[in-house]
Amino acid sequence: MNDPENERRQLINVSYRLLGSLADAEDVVQEAYARWYAMSDSDRAAIDVPGAWLTKVASRICLDHLRSARVRRERYVGEWIPEPVPETDGSDPADRITLDESVSMAFLVVLDAMTPAERVAFILHDVFRYSFAEVAEVAGRTPAACRQLASSARRRLSAAGTTPSPPAEQARIVREFKQAWEAKDIEALLGLLDPDAVMVSDGGGLVTAALRPIEGGEQIARFAAMLAERAPDLRLLEGTVNGEPGLITQHGGVTTGVIAFETDGTRIRHIWSVRNPEKLRPWLP
Numbered sequence: 001m002n003d004p005e006n007e008r009r010q011l012i013n014v015s016y017r018l019l020g021s022l023a024d025a026e027d028v029v030q031e032a033y034a035r036w037y038a039m040s041d042s043d044r045a046a047i048d049v050p051g052a053w054l055t056k057v058a059s060r061i062c063l064d065h066l067r068s069a070r071v072r073r074e075r076y077v078g079e080w081i082p083e084p085v086p087e088t089d090g091s092d093p094a095d096r097i098t099l100d101e102s103v104s105m106a107f108l109v110v111l112d113a114m115t116p117a118e119r120v121a122f123i124l125h126d127v128f129r130y131s132f133a134e135v136a137e138v139a140g141r142t143p144a145a146c147r148q149l150a151s152s153a154r155r156r157l158s159a160a161g162t163t164p165s166p167p168a169e170q171a172r173i174v175r176e177f178k179q180a181w182e183a184k185d186i187e188a189l190l191g192l193l194d195p196d197a198v199m200v201s202d203g204g205g206l207v208t209a210a211l212r213p214i215e216g217g218e219q220i221a222r223f224a225a226m227l228a229e230r231a232p233d234l235r236l237l238e239g240t241v242n243g244e245p246g247l248i249t250q251h252g253g254v255t256t257g258v259i260a261f262e263t264d265g266t267r268i269r270h271i272w273s274v275r276n277p278e279k280l281r282p283w284l285p
Helices: 004-019 022-038 041-045 050-073 105-113 116-127 132-139 143-160 167-182 186-192 217-230
Strands: 193-202 235-241 244-251 254-263 268-274
Touching: 004 022, 004 050, 004 116, 022 050, 050 116, 050 132, 105 116, 105 143, 105 254, 105 268, 116 132, 116 143, 132 143, 167 186, 167 217, 167 235, 167 244, 167 254, 186 193, 186 217, 193 217, 235 254
Parallel strands: 193 268
Antiparallel strands: 235 244, 244 254, 254 268
16 A cells, blocks of 8 residues: 555645645645544555545545635635745655646636635546546535536636746746836836736735725736835845746845736736735745
């Protein structure tokens, strides 16, 4: 029998995609392992594939978490954005998130708009290739119902148009946005922003952040220039945010924000600025 501890990375990857929070994903994985070790030796020995058992348990915990999260979000101050994850140095591969298009911020934001059952069916089947029979055991639905849930989730993603831009193009656009922002060049910012662009900030009520989305390229450009004017010592660094080019803001050497972008290959369509310090833990030294 395989060592169940070898499944930790897989469980973290599944749970993060289901919840959009690395901290919550880590809690879920700890709970799944706690349930594993709470069983008797004979009960554990009777499980042929510990990884499948652990994934099923973790996914069920995630499903319960997603259902209760909808209630908690009603009390959240301002907009809620998924927790961003950085590239890692590989020093702890067991806890590393595999960075691909299924963790891009644009993708996670659409996932967050799905029902809990849709999200679980789609992630387990389409991303991790579990059969609908296996998904049904987690969701408490029939395989046919889970097939319908995954199909509905695909339609949501298609309607949102979350096709990622080539990394080199997005990196160029983000770099030019950084330079224009530092220069407080509103005209240059306008040239990089789609006229219908939307910027969302998440401070969680713990730090200053826009409580509502800022809509329109001109409004975003002026807002960015205003921030640069008010915080001349703010430092902007290019980095990888959820596997895509993004920006990290620092003040006094401390990370104060992580910014993710969605572009169409030419202009910026969405900006997500995470400033909630509770979501920046993986970005701190």
